[in-house]
Amino acid sequence: MLGFEVTTFPTALHHFETACLFKRSDYKTIAFPVLIFATALSPRRNPLALCSAVWWFWFHLLQSNVSNQAYSANEDVVNKPWRPLPSGRISVEDCRALR
Secondary structure, eight states: OHHHHHHHHHHHHHHHHHHHHHTGGGIIIIIHHHHHHHHHHOSOOSHHHHHHHHHHHHHHHHHHHHHHHHHSHHHHHHHOTTSHHHHTSSOHHHHHHHO
């Protein structure tokens, strides 16, 4: 059981980093402005509602970016080579399965 736990954590971190790389260029332009406006206009002012909104937004942005990048993988080789598809962290087939 110890071997399973030791190999699972680095694998989970690798997958989380891959998910974050899909959205790396969207934090300043999309994520922060949307979350600021959503927080300012929301009638619920508790931390649990904010956490729910952040996770909901994060997963929807991930789905949108995975879909977009799976169809335009060739142009990212030149423009953004750090993204998961051009860097070889994930394949197009795996992106489509994730989506």
